[in-house]
Every structure is written in structure tokens, then in C-alpha cells.
Amino acid sequence: MLPVHSFIEKNYRTIYLLGFLFYISRTIFPPLKFLFVLFAVLSLALFILKDRSRIRELKIKYFLLPGILIAFYVIGIFISQHFYNLIQKEALNIAIEMFYVLVFTIHFSYLSTKFLKWVNLLLLLVGLLAMARFILFIFGSSMPLSDFLFAAPSNKFSLVPDNNFYSLAFLFGIVIVFCLKSKKQISPVLFLFSNTVFIINIVLCFSRRGYVGLLLLLLLLPFTLLRRDSGIKSAFIYFYSLAISLLVFSTLSLYSLRFQIYRFDIKTSIISNNLYNLNSMLDEDEGMLDFSRNLWQRIAEDFWSGYESKPGNLYYNGDFRYDLDFWSYIESENDSVIHRIKTENNNKYLEIARYKGVGFFQLVYNGRPIYFHKDVSYKLSFDYRVVEGSGRPFKVGWWILDNGKRPGDLPVTVTGISDGWNHCEVFHVFKEDHIKPPGFINSQQPGTIIQIKDISLKALGPLNRFDYSDQISGKDGNLAGSKPSNSLFSRRIDLLQFALHIWKTEYSLQKKLFGGGFDYLPLYGDKFNEIPGSYSYPHNPAISAFLYSGILGGLFYIYFILMVFYYYWRCRRKLFLAFSLYIIAFLFSMFSGNSHFSVTIFAYLSFIPFIYKAYSELEGKKATP
Numbered sequence: 001m002l003p004v005h006s007f008i009e010k011n012y013r014t015i016y017l018l019g020f021l022f023y024i025s026r027t028i029f030p031p032l033k034f035l036f037v038l039f040a041v042l043s044l045a046l047f048i049l050k051d052r053s054r055i056r057e058l059k060i061k062y063f064l065l066p067g068i069l070i071a072f073y074v075i076g077i078f079i080s081q082h083f084y085n086l087i088q089k090e091a092l093n094i095a096i097e098m099f100y101v102l103v104f105t106i107h108f109s110y111l112s113t114k115f116l117k118w119v120n121l122l123l124l125l126v127g128l129l130a131m132a133r134f135i136l137f138i139f140g141s142s143m144p145l146s147d148f149l150f151a152a153p154s155n156k157f158s159l160v161p162d163n164n165f166y167s168l169a170f171l172f173g174i175v176i177v178f179c180l181k182s183k184k185q186i187s188p189v190l191f192l193f194s195n196t197v198f199i200i201n202i203v204l205c206f207s208r209r210g211y212v213g214l215l216l217l218l219l220l221l222p223f224t225l226l227r228r229d230s231g232i233k234s235a236f237i238y239f240y241s242l243a244i245s246l247l248v249f250s251t252l253s254l255y256s257l258r259f260q261i262y263r264f265d266i267k268t269s270i271i272s273n274n275l276y277n278l279n280s281m282l283d284e285d286e287g288m289l290d291f292s293r294n295l296w297q298r299i300a301e302d303f304w305s306g307y308e309s310k311p312g313n314l315y316y317n318g319d320f321r322y323d324l325d326f327w328s329y330i331e332s333e334n335d336s337v338i339h340r341i342k343t344e345n346n347n348k349y350l351e352i353a354r355y356k357g358v359g360f361f362q363l364v365y366n367g368r369p370i371y372f373h374k375d376v377s378y379k380l381s382f383d384y385r386v387v388e389g390s391g392r393p394f395k396v397g398w399w400i401l402d403n404g405k406r407p408g409d410l411p412v413t414v415t416g417i418s419d420g421w422n423h424c425e426v427f428h429v430f431k432e433d434h435i436k437p438p439g440f441i442n443s444q445q446p447g448t449i450i451q452i453k454d455i456s457l458k459a460l461g462p463l464n465r466f467d468y469s470d471q472i473s474g475k476d477g478n479l480a481g482s483k484p485s486n487s488l489f490s491r492r493i494d495l496l497q498f499a500l501h502i503w504k505t506e507y508s509l510q511k512k513l514f515g516g517g518f519d520y521l522p523l524y525g526d527k528f529n530e531i532p533g534s535y536s537y538p539h540n541p542a543i544s545a546f547l548y549s550g551i552l553g554g555l556f557y558i559y560f561i562l563m564v565f566y567y568y569w570r571c572r573r574k575l576f577l578a579f580s581l582y583i584i585a586f587l588f589s590m591f592s593g594n595s596h597f598s599v600t601i602f603a604y605l606s607f608i609p610f611i612y613k614a615y616s617e618l619e620g621k622k623a624t625p
Contacts, residue, residue, distance in 0.1 A: 062614040076548035080517030108615035167210025318455035320348040326367030349453035363441035376461035389448030400437035515550035537594040567609035
């Protein structure tokens with residue numbers, strides 16, 4: 001008997017389920033990570049006290065393939081030169097996933113409709129909060145407790161930086177709602193309301209994979225096992241009418257209101273970039289420059305005329321008269337940067353505090369897109385004061401590859417002024433044309449605080465030129481620094497080609513056979529992030545497997561994936577929901593993530609067939625007299 005309170009004794013399986021729910025949902029709603037830690041500790045204690053002895057009943061044969069997959073990954077860690085932060089997170093994912101594999105091998109039958117109802121209600125809450133936040137953002141307001149409730153997103157609608165996997169969660173929600181409907185466990189009103197919220201979230205988070213996933217659902221739902229349920233036919237009609245109506249309405253609205261949307265988000269250009277990504281699916285030949293110009297042509301001059309600017313200064317709001325308009329920073333992993341506007345002698349200045357982290361840019365200009373002309377000298381000047389730290393605890397430059405070199409650490413001239421302030425000047429001539437490369441304060445040392453004011457950027461050279469990309473007429477999509485992927489797959493092809501380059505030039509025969517560990521992460525970061533010390537990866541778990549575990553590990557990974565599909569297909573009636581979710585997660589994960597364990601829900605869903613086989617044998621033994 002478990003020596004704890006009777007309430008816990010009665011609901012210990014529910015505690016397992018809640019811990020698992022918070023674990024898989026923490027990536028779409030950050031506060032859940034605190035609840036996950038609480039329930040994870042409690043779940044571990046319960047497992048040790050109540051279910052530990054049942055581990056001996058499990059047959060290792062059912063988990064042989066997942067075990068080999070993990071072994072290849074662990075070997076990759078040991079042969080790596082460093083234990084990278086990304087790998088630390090994935091290793092932690094493996095440990096947590098293995099715990100829940102043990103838990104639900106013993107209690108698989110408890111993954112019931114009650115759990116699905118909790119998932120639906122949680123997603124509904126998150127979706128409604130996201131919609132409220134988006135509406136407030138459009139009207140220039142912010143939601144209370146935003147810093148706690150929301151991560152720093154790359155998309156103003158998503159609650160997390162990765163809007164692709166945010167949309168994945170709501171695709172899961174649609175599938176779960178249909179399963180609840182087929183079991184008559186959800187009312188018609190809640191069915192329609194849930195799907196409405198989920199589809200709106202998918203549409204407005206601007207994820208191309210989310211749109212493709214939604215279209216696949218529309219195509220595949222009629223061919224699933226649900227088609228045999230006569231009670232759900234009317235639900236199909238409602239769902240398709242709802243989905244098509246929302247898609248058409250949102251498409252027309254985004255097209256007709258795209259200038260207003262761009263105006264609302266002019267400070268960061270985030271929504272405009274997302275609109276371009278969606279547009280590139282239909283028009284691969286239109287570069288970012290042309291798309292941006294078309295967005296700007298109706299509002300650019302009117303908008304910028306509302307901001308006063310010093311003569312000749314290409315930067316708007318260089319004196320922070322308008323607070324943080326057009327100024328931000330590039331968030332890096334485990335970093336801590338805080339921007340504060342302060343006033344001294346009726347003049348505003350920016351204070352940048354950095355407490356931890358490495359690399360990246362702590363001050364970036366996100367205003368009117370400046371066109372940097374090659375062979376023209378640019379003068380950057382500003383005043384700075386060091387509050388905490390010594391010397392000049394930062395570098396000055398731009399995040400760009402210019403004729404094969406990175407001007408991220410340029411020579412500066414510093415002159416002392418008064419009251420601790422220093423005047424800094426930087427002169428630079430670009431070798432290629434660029435559009436708005438991010439800059440200019442980078443690599444600020446951890447544990448330092450600096451203050452910046454009176455920022456000025458001037459072009460010293462011929463006057464017969466345009467200064468901003470929105471002033472350009474005609475097509476010119478071949479500028480250095482303005483080469484984003486303008487098709488759905490081009491960047492992924494670049495990542496694949498670089499993997500082949502590493503394979504050919506960096507790997508010996510031994511590494512090709514057995515892998516080179518995860519030392520490809522900084523190579524990818526140096527190539528695609530253009531910042532030394534940062535990480536990136538092929539964004540395909542299979543390609544990564546060939547890099548970190550060689551031909552042996554790569555071929556085994558492909559075999560593992562094929563076997564997962566095979567086992568799911570054999571048990572498709574019993575595991576219909578999990579199989580459906582796995583297919584959706586597979587389509588997403590094959591274009592993202594460093595390894596099989598980067599996306600926690602995808603990795604766990606791949607283990608479900610093995611859990612089900614082991615659980616079935618345990619239950620069979622219990623049923624045998």
C-alpha cells in the first residue's frame with residue numbers, strides 16, 4: 001500500500017497523466033513547465049513507491065529497436081568534442097521520455113478519453129489566450145503578465161518562438177476533437193467551438209507547415225476509420241464548411257489588409273516576413289525585395305514622415321525619442337538581455353543589461369530597410385557609457401557575409417566625453433550591396449551593463465543613390481544579404497547540400513561509417529547563422545543521424561522509422577488516434593529538429609507501438625489463470 005494521502009492513492013494515475021500532459025504542452029505555453037516540474041517530481045516518487053517492482057515484468061525484446069536508436073545517439077555524444085547545450089536538452093528529453101515509456105507500459109489503458117478531454121480544454125485555453133493577445137497587439141496594447149505567460153516569439157501570434165510546432169499542437173487538437181466526437185464524449189457546441197479556435201490559431205500563426213497540415217487533414221479525414229461512424233458524418237459537414245470558410249475569409253482578409261498588418265508590425269517586420277514566406281509558396285520567382293517593396297509602396301513615405309529624423313541619419317529614432325521603436329535584440333539560447341529606456345538631462349538613452357549567454361547581437365535596428373551600397377563609405381557613430389564591466393565590453397559590426405568575410409568586429413575610434421560617456425565612431429565600406437543587415441552591438445560580455453545614445457548612420461559618398469530598399473523600382477533579387485529562401489524547399493536543400501559537403505570534406509572513412517558525433521552543430525551555425533559559436537543543424541533527423549552516427553546509425557534510423565509505420569499499420573484500429581497524430585508529427589519533424597529526440601511528442605509517439613505490444617503481453621499474463 002502506498003504510504004501517502006488517500007487522495008493521491010486514488011488519483012495516482014491521474015498525476016502521471018497530468019505530468020505527461022504538462023510535459024508535452026510546455027512548448028506551446030511556457031508556464032506549464034513549472035507545473036511539469038512539480039508533477040514530474042511527484043510522479044517519480046509515486047513510481048518508485050508503487051510501480052517500481054513491475055519493471056521486472058517487462059520484456060526487453062519489445063524495446064530493442066528504441067534501445068538501439070538511443071544507443072546510437074549516446075555514442076554520438078561520447079565521440080563529440082563538446083557536450084553542446086542543444087544535446088543536453090535532447091538527452092534530458094530522452095530521460096523523461098523513457099520514464100513515461102515505463103509508466104504507460106504499465107498503465108496504457110488509462111490513456112483514456114478523460115485525458116483527451118484535458119488536452120482539448122488546455123489547447124482551447126491556450127488558443128483563446130493567443131487570440132486575445134493578437135487582438136490587443138493589433139490595437140497597440142499588451143496582455144497583463146505577458147512576460148510570464150508568453151515566450152519571446154519570432155511570430156507575434158504564437159506563444160512560443162517556433163510557430164510551426166505551435167500550429168502542430170492545434171492540428172493535434174482537431175484530430176483529438178474528432179476522436180472525442182466519434183466516442184460521443186464532446187457536445188456539438190464544444191466540437192464546433194474547439195475547431196473554430198484551433199483553425200483560427202493555425203491560420204493566423206503563419207506557418208506554412210501548419211497550412212499544409214490543415215489541408216492534409218481536410219483531404220485525409222474522409223478516408224480514415226472515422227468514415228464508418230454514421231454519427232460523425234454531420235460533424236464532417238460542419239467541420240469542412242467551417243474550415244473552408246475560415247481559410248477563404250482569412251486569405252481575403254490578409255490580402256486586403258496586408259498594408260495595415262504591415263503598418264501594425266512595422267517595428268519588427270515579423271508579420272511581413274511571414275507573409276512573404278506564405279507568398280513564396282505561390283510565387284517562387286518573387287524575391288523578398290520585390291515583395292517588401294510592394295508592401296511598402298502605399299504606406300512607406302506616409303508612415304516614416306511621422307517620425308522625425310536628424311538630417312542625413314539613416315536610422316530612425318536614433319535618439320530614442322520614440323522609446324524602443326525600431327530597436328530590439330537577437331535572442332540567443334540561454335541568453336538574458338534586458339533593454340530599458342532611461343532619461344538624463346531631458347535626453348533619452350538605452351540601457352542594455354546582459355547577465356549570461358554567448359554571441360549574437362544585443363542591439364539591432366529593425367526600422368526602415370536600409371540599402372547598403374557597395375563601395376560607399378558608411379559612418380556609424382554613437383555615445384556609450386559602461387555601467388558594469390570594464391573597457392569596451394562589446395563589439396561593433398553587422399551580421400552579414402560580405403564578400404566571404406563577416407564585418408562583425410570592426411575597428412572603432414573611441415573618444416572620452418564627460419560623465420563617463422564615450423563617443424564611438426566606425427567607418428566601413430561594404431564589398432557587396434546589402435539590404436538591412438542586422439547590427440550593430442554584438443558579443444556584449446555577460447555580466448555587463450552599457451548605455452547607448454545619439455546613434456547615427458550616414459552614407460559618405462555619391463548623392464545620386466537611394467537610401468532605402470522601399471525606394472527601389474524594378475526587380476533586383478540578387479543582392480548580398482537579401483537571399484532568403486524564396487521557395488518552400490530551397491533552404492532545406494541548402495542544409496542538405498551542406499551535410500554532403502561536411503560528409504565529403506570533413507569526414508574520414510571511420511567517421512563515415514560510425515559517425516562524427518555532434519560536432520557538425522557549430523559548422524552549421526558558422527555557415528547559416530554567420531556567427532561563430534552558434535549552433536544549427538540539417539533540420540532533418542535522418543540526415544543528422546548519418547552525421548552523428550555514420551552509415552550504420554543512419555541506415556538503422558531509416559529502418560526504425562519504417563518499422564514504426566509497420567507496427568502502427570498492424571495495430572491501426574487499436575492505435576488509430578496515436579497513428580493519426582504520429583503521421584502529422586512525422587511530416588513536421590522531418591523538416592525540423594536536430595534529431596529524433598528534438599521534438600518530444602514525435603519521439604514519444606514513435607514509441608507507442610512498442611509500449612502497446614509490451615502492455616498487451618502484461619495484460620495477457622494477468623488474464624491467464
